């Protein structure tokens with residue numbers, strides 16, 4: 001386990017210099033519903049680790065630039081894994097990563113850990129960071145983690161409930177964001193077109209950009225472009 005320090009301090013001490021942050025704990029009473037640990041037991045606690053706004057971009061982009069032509073296909077995943085696996089080894093935890101199949105329910109864990117809810121875009125909206133945050137990994141533990149903030153942080157009002165006009169719904173040029181869900185085919189088709197390349201591919205998803213929540217946490221342009229490129233699969 002993490003020794004005497006609270007897990008929040010352990011995560012922040014090891015990873016905050018890289019722009020990765022503690023994002024709460026999802027708990028599973030008697031392991032029910034928890035992911036499997038390396039030894040086959042079910043986890044009783046999962047600590048989420050992620051970015052807040054553009055927090056990871058300076059450290060990640062400096063590392064990425066230093067990789068030169070030896071860069072791998074999924075550099076952000078690779079970079080996050082190195083850092084988080086290292087912390088898992090030090091704390092005796094099992095590490096999980098959002099892009100590794102079978103997909104672990106990161107969003108469900110985040111809802112439980114931080115009381116977040118989904119936005120019409122499918123991504124979770126945070127009362128402070130808006131749509132500008134994500135998850136880079138998680139650490140699973142066999143024991144419950146008694147932290148001062150044991151009760152999940154409750155979100156008094158969901159930002160979308162108070163959002164006049166819901167501008168995200170109208171901002172997508174091809175109507176891919178609807179109250180019923182996200183139309184990935186329509187989105188990807190547009191991204192491959194000339195206006196899509198000039199618009200969303202270069203500047204980021206227009207629907208996400210239209211959201212007024214978390215204004216001060218918007219990703220820098222380079223990071224937006226990086227995530228958009230990752231959303232479009234390479235041509236066959």
Ligand code: B12
Pocket residue numbers: 097098099103104105106107108109121122123124125131133134135136182184205207227228231
């Ligand atoms: C597959 C996937 C996608 C698919 C969605 C397919 C689908 N309809 O589910 C595609 C490729 C479309 C996608 C797109 C994006 N994704 Co995505 N995606 C995932 C991934 C790898 C797995 C989702 C899953 O199946 N989970 C398994 C189930 C069992 O977990 P769950 O928590 O119970 O399920 C939740 C999701 O399925 C969610 N959901 C349902 N429909 C949709 C649709 C979309 C678009 C999203 C994002 C979620 C979503 O609802 C469930 C919550 O109860 C997750 C990482 C993860 N492991 O969760 C990231 C994840 C959900 N994606 C994320 C992001 C940020 C995006 C993008 C914004 C990427 C970008 N361009 O920057 C886009 C959003 C689209 C847009 N408008 O730009 C983040 C969300 C962070 C947050 N704040 O909530 C995650 C958590 C990855 C991360 N590293 O943080 N994504």
Ligand code: SF4
Pocket residue numbers: 119120121125159160161163166167168169210211212213
């Ligand atoms: S624009 Fe409004 S409805 Fe859309 S995600 Fe942002 S707060 Fe929610």
Ligand code: SF4
Pocket residue numbers: 171172173174175176177186187188190191200204205206207208
């Ligand atoms: S990336 Fe562009 S096309 Fe895709 S959902 Fe966002 S606004 Fe719509």
